[in-house]
Structure formats: C-alpha cells, structure tokens
Ligand SMILES: Nc1ncnc2c1ncn2[C@@H]1O[C@H](COP(=O)(O)OP(=O)(O)O)[C@@H](O)[C@H]1O
C-alpha cells in the first residue's frame with residue numbers, strides 16, 4: 105500500500121474500537137453474549153475459538169452486517185451505531201468475510217472497487233485497472249487477468265481479491281475472518297507479512313484463524329471466544345496447551361482455571 | 373504508483389505467462405469465439421434469430437423486406453421497445469414487473485383525459501403520465517424494500533389496479549381520439565428524420581468508437597497496460613459505420629428513419645451508457661449478481677432497487693405515450709393483450725437474463741425488432757393473432773431455454 109496516504113491510521117496504541125457488553129441473538133440462539141473487546145492502533149488481535157464460537161458473528165456486527173441485540177460500540181471514544189456496512193466502511197472498518205461476498209458476474213476490477221468506483225459518472229477503468237494490478241502485486245497474487253469474472257478464479261485467488269478489496273480504502277481497522285483458510289504456503293506467508301505491514305503503519309487488525317502457528321506469528325493479543333462469551337485474553341507466548349484449553353473449555357486442568365481467573369480480573 | 377517494481381518489458385496486465393494474450397483483429401475474433409463457446413453468448417443468438425426470421429418471412433412473402441414495410445416495423449417497435457428498456461432494468465436485479473402493460477395503458481389514458489378532455493397543454497399531460505409512472509415504480513420499490521414483497525406479487529396486483537384506474541379514467545366512452553394534426557400524433561405516425569440528419573447520425577457511433585478507442589488506448593499505454601490495438605478499433609468502427617449507413621440507406625429507399633425510432637435509440641444509448649459506464653450501472657449488476665455482497669461493499673441496495681422500479685414504470689409510461697401517439701387514441705384496449713408479454717419477451721430474447729446480473733440496454737432494441745418482425749411477418753401472411761401469440765410464445769420459450777443453457781455452460785466454464 106504505497107499508493108495512498110494513511111488518512112485513517114492512528115497513533116500507535118491509541119484506542120480505536122471498544123466493545124462493551126455486545127450481545128447478539130438469532131431467535132432462540134444466543135450467538136454472542138456480553139462481549140468485551142478493545143482494539144488499539146498498531147495492534148494485531150487474534151480472535152480464536154471453536155467452530156460456532158461466534159467469531160464470524162462478532163465480525164459481522166463490527167462490519168455493520170448484523171445489528172447487536174444489546175451493548176455499545178465506541179469508535180475513538182465516541183459511541184457509534186454501525187447500522188449498515190456502508191456506515192462501517194465510512195468509519196474505516198474494512199472486512200474480509202469468511203463467506204467471501206464477491207459478485208461472481210463481475211470482473212476482478214469491478215469487485216475490488218465495488219461501491220467506491222473512481223469517477224462515478226464516467227468510470228475510470230484505466231486507473232482502476234492499474235490500481236488493481238499494483239494492489240494485487242503487493243499481495244503477490246497470482247491472478248492471470250483482472251478482466252475475467254470472479255467465477256473463473258480459484259478459491260485462493262478469490263480470497264486474495266477479497267483481501268485486496270479490504271485494503272483499497274485504507275481503513276483504520278481491518279478484520280480478516282479466516283483469510284488464509286484457502287491459501288497456499290507462499291500466499292499465507294504473504295498475507296501474514298501484509299498483516300504486519302498494516303499494523304506497522306498504525307492500523308488495527310482483527311485476525312480470525314484456526315491455525316495457531318499463524319496466530320502466534322503475528323498476534324499481539326489472542327482473544328478467545330467460547331460459546332459466544334469471552335474466555336480469556338492471552339499473548340503469543342502462551343503455551344499451546346493453555347490456548348487449547350481455553351478454546352475447548354476443558355476445565356480439568358490448572359491452565360483453564362488460571363484463564364478463568366484472568367478473565368474475572370479483566371471483567372472487573 | 374509503484375510501477376518501478378515491474379519490469380519494463382512486461383505490461384502490467386500481461387505478466388502471467390499462463391494467459392494467452394490475444395492481439396490484433398485475429399486475436400479479437402479468437403477471444404470472442406472463446407467467450408461464445410463458454411456460454412457467454414451476448415447478442416449472438418438474437419442476431420442469428422433475426423437473420424433466420426427475415427429469411428423465412430422473405431421467402432414466404434417478399435414484401436417483408438420492402439423498405440417501407442421495415443419503416444413501419446420500426447415505427448411499431450418504438451413503443452414496446454421503450455417499455456422493454458424498463459424491463460431490462462428490473463430483470464438485471466433479478467426482479468420483474470408484470471404491470472408494464474397496464475402502466476402504459478394508464479399513461480395513454482392520462483394523455484387522453486388531461487390533454488384532449490381537459491384541454492391541458494400536451495407537454496403537461498406527457499409529464500403527468502411520466503410522473504404517474506415514477507410514483508407507481510416508487511410504490512413497487514417501497515413494497516419490495518419495506519415489506520419484502522416479491523416484485524412478482526406486487527406488480528401482479530399492480531397489473532389489475534392500474535388497469536382498473538385506466539378504465540375508470542376513460543369512463544363510459546371507453547376511448548378518446550387524439551387530434552390527427554397535433555404534433556404528438558404526427559410524431560407517432562408521420563414524422564421522419566431528414567435524410568442528411570439520419571446519415572449524419574449513422575456516422576456518429578463509428579466516430580465515437582474511434583475517438584474513445586484511441587483515447588483509451590493512449591491512456592492504457594501510458595499506464596503500462598496492454599491495449600486492443602488500432603486495427604481492432606478501426607475494424608469495429610468500420611463495421612459499425614458500414615452497417616448503420618446501409619440501414620439508413622435502405623430505409624431511405626422508403627420513407628426514411630422515423631423520429632420515433634430515433635428517440636427510442638437515443639434512450640437505448642443513454643441507458644447503455646448509464647449501465648456500463650457509471651457507478652449506478654455497476655451497482656445494478658452487483659445487486660443482480662449478489663445482493664448481499666453488494667450490500668457489504670457499501671452499496672445502498674434498497675436505493676438501487678427503487679431506482680430500477682421507478683425507471684421501469686417510467687419507461688412503461690413513456691411507452692404508453694408513444695403507443696397513444698402511434699394509434700392516435702387512448703382506449704380501453706391500450707396496454708392490454710400481448711403488450712406485457714412482448715415487452716418482457718423482447719428483453720429476454722435480446723439476451724437479458726431472467727436470473728439477474730446479466731444483460732444490456734441493446735437487448736431491448738434487438739429483442740423488440742425480433743418480436744415486431746414476427747408480428748409483422750405473420751400479419752403479411754394474413755395469419756390471425758391467435759397464431760401470432762403462439763409463435764411469439766414459442767420464441768420466448770426458446771429464448772429462455774438459450775438463457776438457461778448458456779447459464780449452465782457459463783457455470784461449468786467458470787464465468788458465472
Ligand atoms: N444468520 C444467522 N442466523 C441464525 N443463527 C446464526 C446466524 N449466524 C450465525 N448463527 C449462529 O451463531 C453461532 C455462531 O456462529 P459463527 O459466528 O459463524 O461462529 P464461528 O465463526 O466462530 O465459527 C452459531 O451457533 C450459528 O449457528
């Protein structure tokens with residue numbers, strides 16, 4: 105991302121986003137209850153948890169896709185309502201969704217710039233295409249042509265397009281929901297590099313991944329969700345055992361008891 | 373831009389060695405053929421169909437190809453064509469409007485009542501008709517957005533309600549004749565472009581292809597992107613110009629090019645630009661392709677839907693005004709019968725998908741010419757409307773089958 109001024113980036117350590125008591129119900133299902141989460145500028149927060157823990161739901165709440173049933177969201181100290189994806193994007197919260205959310209009938213360039221085309225009354229295809237190629241090259245993407253419809257791309261290539269799109273608007277917070285799930289070795293490394301670069305430029309990053317190696321490699325904090333609740337905050341130094349215990353909720357060992365104590369301390 | 377990272381030899385978009393990069397005219401033809409084979413048929417089926425239909429009808433009755441018959445044909449095509457343009461807008465979103473016929477009938481009734489019966493200026497009556505279209509579209513949009521009412525149902529009830537309003541407005545007499553000498557009726561029945569103007573207009577598209585083509589080429593070269601090459605641009609411009617000039621020449625052997633048709637083509641060009649070259653158009657395709665993805669990109673999906681329904685009903689109203697002008701009357705029959713189906717069929721026959729996300733303004737033009745050619749040819753053969761209905765229905769079925777098959781083929785070739 106050498107091509108755009110870092111307008112949204114904050115001072116390192118500045119509190120960008122604070123969630124207080126966020127809950128989300130889908131009918132009878134409580135997907136999230138009382139979630140607390142802080143995101144600072146220049147920090148990578150990994151969100152981990154078993155399948156169905158509510159990670160994607162939390163991301164969608166922050167992306168404006170779902171409205172929380174209760175709780176408040178503060179952006180830079182100001183209470184905000186993320187009433188639509190457009191509102192979240194406007195604040196500078198960009199998302200790579202797990203379910204990719206690309207338009208298969210449109211080509212790569214159109215998907216990258218969707219909703220934010222250059223020159224709305226006379227689309228500037230040339231400039232958009234140049235920007236698309238530079239962005240994709242920075243991600244070391246292997247995409248043969250940006251003028252082919254998305255439908256012709258492989259899963260990994262689509263993933264790259266989705267990541268590139270989240271970077272396009274130079275957001276202050278980027279959320280990546282299992283971004284490396286469909287990626288090859290080289291590309292995964294590239295995405296992790298990218299996450300570090302984005303962090304170093306003062307953006308906040310929320311990374312969801314099941315790959316603990318990746319998580320440890322880049323995360324400053326590891327936040328565990330379990331059955332829709334906070335289940336402890338850890339650092340990259342935490343042992344694998346402790347993390348797994350917090351994720352799976354195996355409460356027969358000292359580690360998870362410690363984690364529970366830790367959680368109580370942070371909640372008070 | 374960080375172009376210094378890229379080796380100067382490779383174009384920005386041609387770095388991947390796996391991709392064949394087609395160049396020159398042969399390359400353009402090859403790329404086109406590849407697209408067709410993968411199910412991205414575009415205008416090809418309708419052009420083939422048009423040639424077939426023309427050959428068959430000409431063999432059955434040579435009058436079909438007579439210049440003046442073709443002038444009549446395109447005179448008749450303008451009104452349905454306009455309605456069909458609106459249908460393209462809703463189909464692109466994967467929605468439908470079944471009330472376009474009634475809407476056009478209501479618009480023509482408004483012309484009769486406001487202009488002839490109440491003595492208002494014709495311009496006011498036309499504007500009122502268009503405004504009524506916009507309001508009806510707005511209602512459909514709100515029903516769809518607020519109440520998630522499927523457009524199929526909302527517009528089906530609209531079909532009946534608007535027809536009722538039309539009958540109510542026309543009252544006991546049931547039919548209002550429009551004055552023959554008035555500009556509106558002259559526009560619908562006799563006004564022909566001067567030959568010099570129609571030739572001039574036939575040259576413009578080719579010229580604009582060359583100018584914009586060269587501009588794009590220059591900008592792409594400057595940005596280190598590959599470009600189509602001058603030969604391709606020139607070839608396209610020459611083919612376009614020769615075809616258009618021939619059409620104008622042939623029609624000029626008869627009465628010439630009707631103004632009414634010219635205005636219709638102008639709307640086609642306008643909608644084509646809006647769909648392909650503006651943010652609104654891009655959003656239309658996005659919503660039609662994947663509404664949730666469009667919403668997550670920050671597009672206001674509801675507003676896009678609203679705009680499509682408003683455009684559709686407004687085009688239907690304008691089509692109603694045109695057909696009132698063509699028939700010199702506002703009657704209870706206006707907009708009934710096969711108007712609805714013809715307008716929808718025209719869009720689909722022209723290549724706009726019923727499944728949303730694919731189509732173009734040109735499909736209304738080509739589709740309506742096919743529909744009118746069938747209707748005109750059968751009339752020349754003295755065949756009754758019963759047969760016309762059956763054949764038009766069959767052609768629509770074929771078009772839908774082609775649409776579905778092409779969709780399946782695209783899916784297996786990864787082209788959505
Ligand atoms: N749109 C929805 N409607 C109903 N239930 C949902 C919806 N989205 C998620 N859920 C439920 O919320 C829970 C959390 O899901 P999710 O956030 O996708 O988990 P994760 O991403 O951590 O695997 C699951 O039980 C899931 O069934």
Ligand SMILES: [Mg+2]
Nearest residue numbers: 159160202281
């Ligand atoms: Mg998930």
